[in-house]
Amino acid sequence: MPFSELMLYGDPVRDGLSEAESLRLSGVLEELFCAQARAYTLGDSGSLPACTATELMASLLYTLGVNPTQPQSLRPLLRADCAAMLRERRDELLQKKEQARAMTTQLCLTAPPLGCIALRDTLQGILRGLEGYDVRFFAHRIPADIDYQLLVPVPESLQGIDYVLEYLARLQTELRFLGCFPLHRVLALLDGMSSGWRELLCNLCAPIAANALGLLLLEGEPRRLHLSGAQRDALLSLLSPMTDGEIERRLLDCSHRLSVCLGLVDERSVSLLAAHARDFSPGLTCAVRKGDLSHVFFSFGLPRECRRSHHA
Numbered sequence: 001m002p003f004s005e006l007m008l009y010g011d012p013v014r015d016g017l018s019e020a021e022s023l024r025l026s027g028v029l030e031e032l033f034c035a036q037a038r039a040y041t042l043g044d045s046g047s048l049p050a051c052t053a054t055e056l057m058a059s060l061l062y063t064l065g066v067n068p069t070q071p072q073s074l075r076p077l078l079r080a081d082c083a084a085m086l087r088e089r090r091d092e093l094l095q096k097k098e099q100a101r102a103m104t105t106q107l108c109l110t111a112p113p114l115g116c117i118a119l120r121d122t123l124q125g126i127l128r129g130l131e132g133y134d135v136r137f138f139a140h141r142i143p144a145d146i147d148y149q150l151l152v153p154v155p156e157s158l159q160g161i162d163y164v165l166e167y168l169a170r171l172q173t174e175l176r177f178l179g180c181f182p183l184h185r186v187l188a189l190l191d192g193m194s195s196g197w198r199e200l201l202c203n204l205c206a207p208i209a210a211n212a213l214g215l216l217l218l219e220g221e222p223r224r225l226h227l228s229g230a231q232r233d234a235l236l237s238l239l240s241p242m243t244d245g246e247i248e249r250r251l252l253d254c255s256h257r258l259s260v261c262l263g264l265v266d267e268r269s270v271s272l273l274a275a276h277a278r279d280f281s282p283g284l285t286c287a288v289r290k291g292d293l294s295h296v297f298f299s300f301g302l303p304r305e306c307r308r309s310h311h312a
Helices: 019-040 050-063 071-079 082-110 117-131 160-178 183-193 205-217 229-239 244-262 267-290 304-311
Strands: none
Touching: 019 050, 019 071, 019 082, 050 082, 082 117, 082 160, 117 160, 160 205, 160 267, 183 205, 205 229, 205 244, 205 267, 229 267, 244 267
16 A cells, blocks of 8 residues: 555645645655554565554554644654654553553442443443553554443544543543432432433433432422422423523523532533533423423432332
């Protein structure tokens, strides 16, 4: 495969680099890529499949901090010893790998005992993935099997270990949020959402945050979490006269109040709850217009032991 076909960015000249700079960058990257290919094939770089060559190039660009959609990110390579930079960046990736391992281990030890299979499997999958994370040849790959869905997903623009670290940071914030509520109330609300929630690929914070916001809309105590049918009727009466924009603004106001009430005033927590309020607003507005809030605000369900006793 010609080297030019491996260049994963656009036209550097068109995007702000001179023709001379573009040629120089191509030479630098080609030299680094050839060294990468020789190392991968133990010297037989001519036998490299096209798909593998593309992966090696993607790994190289990620390690160097090059964004394929932003050719200007190539400019620092013009002023650097790129081979030395590559070694330094690989060392940084190894440090990030250890940081991710420490964060995952800590989350395994401190996560609320909810029994969520997707959450458990995700944390275990991250630890397994980190063991095989290849910072030399496939650094851009996400070293994890991730099943548990976040309240606000990680941007798809992130790659490799950077994706994992951002995922873990967001998950840490979510678990801190869940830890602000009495565990028995969290479990009761999740049981009210679905008796099989432990086996579902769903986010656990969403129903908790929704009910907490609903209680704040009624000027209630958000940590109680429980919303009765009568309270849902009161919410419907409160929200029905509002415009879509007014409902979103009320939710955003309540998200800030919830942050303060729970003592989660760090930037990540405040941003998380505000983002959820914005995402929650269209679904809530739709439910208000239909006159039925039972699918956006849940009541407590029976614990598993009580359900077994009841069915017996």
